[in-house]
Amino acid sequence: MAAFSGTAGSVTCHTGGTILSAGISEWSLDGSMSPVETTEFGNTWDTYVPSVRNATGSFSGNKEQADTGQTALMNSFLGGSAIILRLYENATKYWLVGTAYITGMSPTTSVKGKGEISFNWQASGPVTYN
């Protein structure tokens, strides 16, 4: 097994066409499941059965005022509309979030720094690895 470099990562959003979100330098996906406890009398260990899964995440980087990808993401948040997200590990392998809502957006500007922006998202429905 070989580790891979994150330099070829990317984030794309799809609202009619594929739009690369420029300026992004990191993304994360947090998957979780809340198993249902089925422990019974007589059990010596807790038991569980699988239940629903959930995924949230975030990505951030430099704010690029003219970038169509960042604009689409901002409009998704402002308009409360769903988007399709792809979180690329490299040129070919990516996580597909079929329906995602931008749940948070944090543009920042400081006198000594660059304009930056971060987005939080929430998946609605499944996430797949392709």
Place this chain on the structure above:
Amino acid sequence: MNDLLHIGSALFNHIKNNGTIDCYYRKAKQSASVPYCLVYFMTANDDYTFNDKSLNADYVVKVISDKNFPEEAIRLYGDIHEIVQDASLSIPSYNVIRLRRESILEYEDQFHFWNIGGLYNLDITQQ
């Protein structure tokens, strides 16, 4: 490393073309007459996104004077600072985000020349 050549060249030429005293990059020629301005590179940090990169570089810009007291160098450096601070340099393949002074330096070297200047931070991002 060509990036550094382009950046250094842009900064040096900006001062040379707009300043009122001689300007040298890295070191002055042996017969240079004081006062003069000296520009040299200190350090730079690369900053990457998935699609492009930025460079954050520090340069020293200072005036050298052989007077007994530093006032001449202070005055001349004040003029140089006006030229350098927030200058819009033209650097191939990069957009200049910011060129600003971070700190001021003033000292008399072992040859009793006054060195008055500042450390300038240049923030640029790939086009």
